[in-house]
Amino acid sequence: MSKTEVVVYENPDLLAAATAARLVTRLVDVQAAKGSASVVLTGGGTGIAILKELRDSSARDALDWSRLDVYWGDERFVPAASDERNEKQAREALLDHVPLDPKRVHAMAPSDGEFGDDVDAAAAAYAEILTADVPAFDIMLLGLGGEGHTASIFPESPAVYEKERSVVAVRDCPKPPPTRISLTLPAIRRAQDIWLVTGGDAKADAVAQALAGAGEVQIPVAGARGSRRTLWLLDRGSASKLTKVYQTPSA
């Protein structure tokens, strides 16, 4: 039976630092148990702050980076060199600073890559990678938007209704850039552990609605559940509209 837990940190810096520490610990445990581990990265302010914290932490050396598979939950479909790309931000924050096996870093294609501007082909290619490689992700990090999107699944958009495909092209996103690639909710639910990481008052309504059991069509993040565990990692701002009292580690 999958568990849902909520941890609230004092501020966004502590949220990022504590999540980085938790991430390296969990990945080391998974590697010890299975030999290798997989992680799905998110873009966004908190997601990238966690990666920077991990880069600056001496604990990162506890992980065997060569036995880690890295995937993304979503990507902005822009040129490879664009600062908007989640992959580029993640590389600068962490991936270029640790000894990963390049063959195990599974980025989604950019708009000037092998599929050119064919976002459907790029999404289908990523789905192929997942079919070949991934029975279940070990840990998936996901952010969320104030209107309830997660990955690039926006409220009431075609992606939120997808039941068959694991990866879809997303067009006309309300948040720029408009064209993206995203895992779907069925693919997200293939993760053992989902960690929903977000900070700031602007996320408070979406967090409260998702945890109160909102429908995933209106609040897509409500549909993000891990098969083993769903862990919400929040700061005081993003948790400010929760009515129940949750675990708050002291600063």
Ligand SMILES: O=C1O[C@H](COP(=O)(O)O)[C@@H](O)[C@H](O)[C@H]1O
């Ligand atoms: O565009 C995106 O936004 C969300 C949330 O980002 P934030 O900066 O508001 O925290 C992120 O989860 C997603 O990966 C990204 O593509």
